[in-house]
Amino acid sequence: MPDLGPLWLSLALAAATTVLLLLFGTPLAWWLATTRSRLRPALEAITALPLVLPPTVLGFYFLILLGPASPVGAFWVQVTGEALTFSFSGLVVASLFYSLPFMVQPLQRSFESIGQGPLEAAASLRASPIDTFFS
Template sequence: MFFSEADIHTLLLSIKLATVVTLILLILGTPIAWWLSQTRSRFKGVVSSIVALPLVLPPTVLGFYLLLAMGPHGLLGQLTQWLGLGTLPFTFEGLVVASVFYSMPFVVQPIQNAIEGLGQRPVEVAASLGASPLDTFFTVVLPLAKPGFITAGILGFAHTIGEFGVILMIGGNIPEETRVISIQIYDHVESMNYAEAHKLAATMVVFSFAVLLTLYTLTRQTHNKTQIHAP
């Protein structure tokens, strides 16, 4: 199967987007997951709900509000303008920000579940041996919850690759800037170009299957208790 140059660009753009978003989410989502797993704060429910919101919201709704927020009169938009970055909609950076929100639950929840699955015991043991919370995180929680982090990374990546609605709302369809695979497939279908659509769509099916297969194989091998919320 070979792709047109335009298709290759959209593929590369999708992979670049998913990679950047996954990395940001692992860095950003881990402290959130850690906090959610440890806290007894009454705000836990609120934060959990906000994180999980993209699971239930139509992507168009999320995209619409992100568009407003990142626009010239939105809160995010004013911040980025004040920083001299212009506004984010219709840019790659805009896609990254939107995707971070959109894929957040797919990264936070597996990590949180993995950490909660460990229970308080390893954390208490480490504290009793003189390990600070940060030390405990890196030397005990991270290695013990590793399967959860792997799951989170894979799910975050796969979910970002497949996103459509949010991107359409805030990114439009700019070649090499915001035109990702799912948009390209949509375009091919719109222009009755089914053969081209098939190539990309079939690629997505094979990719998604491979991701899930890897995930379930890994999960079984490591005997971890992490729950997987399949997208």
């Protein structure tokens, strides 16, 4: 009987990444498409990093950023008691960051193509931002 552990790990990682991308990527794309904030170019650049940097470089950066010696890794160890590197949680964080541009950029362009007309109409009808998004 073959060992199916890697298959189940991959499926669980894909499911967790998909759910988190839907929860965080969609509002981020909406915000990037509708804001005039000075943070927009910086967030767009950070979102596009996985498209520019090789996966090995990203992996090395994540090992440094999420390792127990870094502030982020030390905080995670203090809160959860386990290291973020080489754990399922670390895989989810890395997969989320690596997949973010493939979720955010197409959604952002789609939201931008809608235009301001429907958004202004919803605002004139006193729709909340959440109601505007879902309508």
